[in-house]
Amino acid sequence: MKTGGPNRVGSGAQPCWVGASGPPLGRDFFEREAVACARELVGAVFRRGDCAGIVVETEAYSEHGDEACHTFFRPSARRFVEEHDAGAAYVYFNYGMYWLTNVLIKNPRTGERGFVLLRALEPVAGLDLMRRRRGRENPRDLCSGPGKLSMAFGLDGADHGKSFVASAEHGFFPSPETSRLEVVADRRVGISRSRNHAWRFLAAGNPHVSVKFGRVK
DNA sequence: AAGAAGATCAAT
DNA sequence: TTGATCTTCTTG
Numbered sequence: 001m002k003t004g005g006p007n008r009v010g011s012g013a014q015p016c017w018v019g020a021s022g023p024p025l026g027r028d029f030f031e032r033e034a035v036a037c038a039r040e041l042v043g044a045v046f047r048r049g050d051c052a053g054i055v056v057e058t059e060a061y062s063e064h065g066d067e068a069c070h071t072f073f074r075p076s077a078r079r080f081v082e083e084h085d086a087g088a089a090y091v092y093f094n095y096g097m098y099w100l101t102n103v104l105i106k107n108p109r110t111g112e113r114g115f116v117l118l119r120a121l122e123p124v125a126g127l128d129l130m131r132r133r134r135g136r137e138n139p140r141d142l143c144s145g146p147g148k149l150s151m152a153f154g155l156d157g158a159d160h161g162k163s164f165v166a167s168a169e170h171g172f173f174p175s176p177e178t179s180r181l182e183v184v185a186d187r188r189v190g191i192s193r194s195r196n197h198a199w200r201f202l203a204a205g206n207p208h209v210s211v212k213f214g215r216v217k
Numbered sequence: 218a219a220g221a222a223g224a225t226c227a228a229t
Numbered sequence: 230t231t232g233a234t235c236t237t238c239t240t241g
Contacts (some may be wrong), residue, residue, distance in 0.1 A: 059224070068224070072239065095225050096234030102224085117224060147225050190224050217228095218241085221241080 008049045018052050019045045020173035024166030030086035034060040034105040034114030039185070041103075041116060043178035048153045048170035051129055053121030053143050054177050056203040057210060059188050061102075062114040067193035080161075081106070081113050084113045087165040090115055091155055097214060098147030103164050119146045119189070119200070122208040125201045145210040181206075187216045 025044065030037060038060035045052055061069040063081065070077035070092075080090060081104065090102040102115040121143040123130055128140040130152035143149035150156070164170065182204040187195055189211050200216070204210050 061224080070224085073222095076237070092224090093236060096222065096223095096236070098225050100224060119224085145225070165226095188224075192223085220240085221238090223235105223237095226233095227231100228233105 008162055012189065019054060019175045019177070020047075020176075021176050022132075024171040024173050024175045027085070027087050027165045028163070029172075030103060030105050031109075032105065032107050033110070033112055034062050034116055035199055037103070037105050038116045040178070040201065041118075041172065042201050042203055043175060043181045044196065045096075045124070045173040045177075046118070046170070047123060047173065047177045048155070049126070050070065051123070051126030051153050053123045053125075053149070053153075054175060054203075055120075055172075056122050056206040056208050057120035058201050059117040059119055060105075060114060060197075060199040060201075061117065062112070062199075065113070065194075066114070066197065066199075068188065068191040068195075071113075075164070080104070084161060087163050089115045089155075089159050089162045091150070091157060091160040094147070099150040099151045099161075100146045101153075101155045111204050117146060118149060120208055120210045121149050121152075122203075122206060123152070140208055144208050148210075156181050177203075184213050186213050189216055 038058040041055050041058050044055050063071045080131045086106040088104040094100050101118045106113045123142050134152050142152045185198040186200045188200045
């Protein structure tokens with residue numbers, strides 16, 4: 001599919017964007033377990049402004065039984081979980097250089113809470129804007145990592161605390177890819193604690209992931 | 218006040 | 230493999 005801009009298609013109350021096949025994911029999608037949300041977000045379309053991409057890699061972090069989750073060692077993260085609703089953007093600055101983007105997950109029935117880290121997207125709209133923001137040409141260099149995709153989509157501290165439940169500004173949409181893609185689970189990337197959990201989810205064989213399946217040390 | 222660690226990236 | 234770069238949290 002050739003993409004020049006954010007071609008709005010379809011009609012009616014719910015707009016559909018490039019690659020989207022239905023209404024945006026609502027709050028209830030994020031009111032479940034983080035691991036299930038992370039797995040099922042692979043294949044969805046994320047849109048923000050004129051940019052959009054298919055989610056091809058995510059990671060789940062859980063408040064309980066997971067020492068890699070920020071809530072385990074950051075009081076500010078625990079406060080964030082208390083003060084925000086499911087679907088809120090948790091955007092933080094890492095290594096003094098990059099913003100990383102998460103979605104807050106809260107299950108009101110079980111009380112389980114956690115995050116889904118967006119690790120890689122396959123760009124489908126707004127590529128020229130992404131190229132300008134990233135200073136790179138190759139589509140594979142635009143969103144193939146959590147720092148890269150945040151930069152490509154212009155996500156930063158100003159988005160921290162905003163809701164990712166669909167708005168005029170941004171949202172997640174189901175896409176035909178959701179059912180077409182094969183999703184595989186692997187160990188998470190770049191962490192030192194709780195590395196045993198297979199909570200990284202990838203679109204099998206997709207060239208836009210940050211680290212290929214099986215390549216985590 | 219100072220130090221260490223950290224969910225990364227790009228160049229060498 | 231290494232350097233860049235800085236916020237959050239802990240310790241003294």
